[in-house]
Amino acid sequence: MFDFTHKTIVITGAGRGIGAETAREFARAGGFVVINDLVPNDQINALLDEIGQEKCIAVYADVSKEEDVIRMCAEIRTLRNTIDIWVNNAGIVDSASLQDTTLEKWNRTFAINLVGVFLCTKHATPLMINGGAIVNIASIRGAFNCGRPPIADYSASKAGVISFTKTMAKELAPSIRVNCVSPGVAETEMTKGYAQDFIAKVKDEIYLGNLIQPSQIAKAIVFLASDDASGITGANLMVDGGQSLSK
Numbered sequence: 719m720f721d722f723t724h725k726t727i728v729i730t731g732a733g734r735g736i737g738a739e740t741a742r743e744f745a746r747a748g749g750f751v752v753i754n755d756l757v758p759n760d761q762i763n764a765l766l767d768e769i770g771q772e773k774c775i776a777v778y779a780d781v782s783k784e785e786d787v788i789r790m791c792a793e794i795r796t797l798r799n800t801i802d803i804w805v806n807n808a809g810i811v812d813s814a815s816l817q818d819t820t821l822e823k824w825n826r827t828f829a830i831n832l833v834g835v836f837l838c839t840k841h842a843t844p845l846m847i848n849g850g851a852i853v854n855i856a857s858i859r860g861a862f863n864c865g866r867p868p869i870a871d872y873s874a875s876k877a878g879v880i881s882f883t884k885t886m887a888k889e890l891a892p893s894i895r896v897n898c899v900s901p902g903v904a905e906t907e908m909t910k911g912y913a914q915d916f917i918a919k920v921k922d923e924i925y926l927g928n929l930i931q932p933s934q935i936a937k938a939i940v941f942l943a944s945d946d947a948s949g950i951t952g953a954n955l956m957v958d959g960g961q962s963l964s965k
């Protein structure tokens with residue numbers, strides 16, 4: 719059992735899906751969780767109630783905007799003084815094929831999925847004065863040879879997250895470990911609109927047979943953030959049921 723008592727954990731895009739499940743998992747392990755998302759909503763209020771106001775707070779900010787990230791870090795500093803763990807989870811898929819996509823779509827995907835990871839890492843690390851761990855959420859689509867049409871922008875942004883993780887693992891060592899989790903297709907609101915024939919094809923590719931559950935990803939994130947992973951930095955842990963072995 720992991721123990722995050724007295725630790726402050728910040729999770730971006732934690733209002734639902736993988737981030738929300740990760741917030742639950744850290745809180746169960748005794749941590750104090752800062753739930754970041756864009757704007758308040760009923761789902762986030764329910765999550766705050768479920769975890770308990772004494773074990774979490776919400777801080778609203780758009781990770782793609784530097785002024786928002788600076789304000790968020792200042793708010794966290796006022797509330798908690800230091801940060802121990804930062805999970806860069808916020809991300810979007812808004813893709814189209816090469817001829818149907820636009821520069822605006824590309825820039826937005828990169829601004830949230832990759833620039834957001836950079837901005838949060840830049841402004842959070844000065845608050846990680848006792849050292850700590852960063853876990854970035856990439857995707858199997860960012861792995862070598864795994865980019866998939868029509869999500870070229872998403873795939874490239876996640877490849878950037880994997881590369882950034884490895885560079886930061888060197889730059890921030892030895893006080894801060896930086897690792898990456900790359901999920902396969904997981905059952906969240908991000909993927910619920912995917913066509914049934916696509917989901918059937920994905921299931922065929924997954925050696926363990928089922929779509930990944932957010933809780934399975936959350937457990938990998940918590941492990942990489944824990945002292946049990948004290949010898950691990952610069953890693954990219956695939957949580958995909960073996961899907962990336964298919965391509």
Ligand SMILES: NC(=O)c1ccc[n+]([C@@H]2O[C@H](COP(=O)([O-])OP(=O)(O)OC[C@H]3O[C@@H](n4cnc5c(N)ncnc54)[C@H](O)[C@@H]3O)[C@@H](O)[C@H]2O)c1
Pocket residue numbers: 730731732733734735736737754755756779780781782807808809810811830834855856857858900901902903904905906907908909
């Ligand atoms: N679901 C999957 O199949 C899958 C697979 C591989 C990787 N991932 C990655 O895992 C992460 C979480 O995915 P999910 O399925 O839980 O997604 P989701 O869409 O269910 O949740 C993402 C959350 O991020 C928030 N968000 C979006 N833009 C933001 C911004 N600019 N600033 C702050 N918050 C923002 C959203 O409001 C939402 O609450 C993403 O980085 C995603 O790319 C997901």
